[in-house]
Amino acid sequence: MSSAALRAVQPDDEDVVTAHAALNRVKAYLHDHPDEEGDVRVRVEENDDVLVLPRAAVELFAQILAYMAAGHGVSVVPADAELTTQQAADLLNVSRPYLIGLLEAGEIEYRKVGKHRRIKAASLVEYMRNDDQRRRRAADELSALTQEMGMA
Numbered sequence: 001m002s003s004a005a006l007r008a009v010q011p012d013d014e015d016v017v018t019a020h021a022a023l024n025r026v027k028a029y030l031h032d033h034p035d036e037e038g039d040v041r042v043r044v045e046e047n048d049d050v051l052v053l054p055r056a057a058v059e060l061f062a063q064i065l066a067y068m069a070a071g072h073g074v075s076v077v078p079a080d081a082e083l084t085t086q087q088a089a090d091l092l093n094v095s096r097p098y099l100i101g102l103l104e105a106g107e108i109e110y111r112k113v114g115k116h117r118r119i120k121a122a123s124l125v126e127y128m129r130n131d132d133q134r135r136r137r138a139a140d141e142l143s144a145l146t147q148e149m150g151m152a
Contacts, residue, residue, distance in 0.1 A: 008074060009073060009074050009075065010073040011071060011072075011073070011074075015068060016069055016070075016071050019065045019068035022065050023062060023065035023066055023069050026058065026061060026062045027062055030058065030059065030062060036055065037055065038054075038055060039052045039053060039054060039055065040053050040054075064076070075091075077091070077121045078121065080120065080121070081120070082118040082119065082120055082121075083119045083120075083121060083124065084118070084119075085099055085100060085103070085116075085119070088124050091124060092127075092128070100117070103119070108123055
């Protein structure tokens with residue numbers, strides 16, 4: 001996978017407004033047609049072309065629009081992509097040495113290709129999901145302790 005494929009699209013102010021408007025329309029469509037399976041037909045206003053998209057792609061598109069509407073950069077990485085340690089570190093927003101420590105501690109699954117480590121994007125996403133859950137539990141425990149101590 002090339003590094004260009006991991007470059008995030010960073011929305012400007014105009015993109016945020018456009019993404020927000022588009023998100024509302026896409027969410028409304030998905031809400032109004034919850035049981036429809038298969039393809040979604042999208043008409044392009046400029047030349048009246050019809051695009052046929054898998055529903056799963058439209059649902060993913062809604063997630064992308066939601067991040068852009070919130071002003072966040074977005075990148076799309078195939079689940080079966082193998083990332084270099086630098087690419088994985090960039091996605092986690094950590095240093096490469098810190099990531100290597102996580103790999104060697106068994107926190108994230110990886111394989112070696114010669115002397116180089118490769119991380120499946122799915123393994124990285126699983127680590128991120130587990131890390132988020134750990135952080136939420138810790139925040140909940142801290143909140144409960146604060147209430148018990150009468151500090152809140």
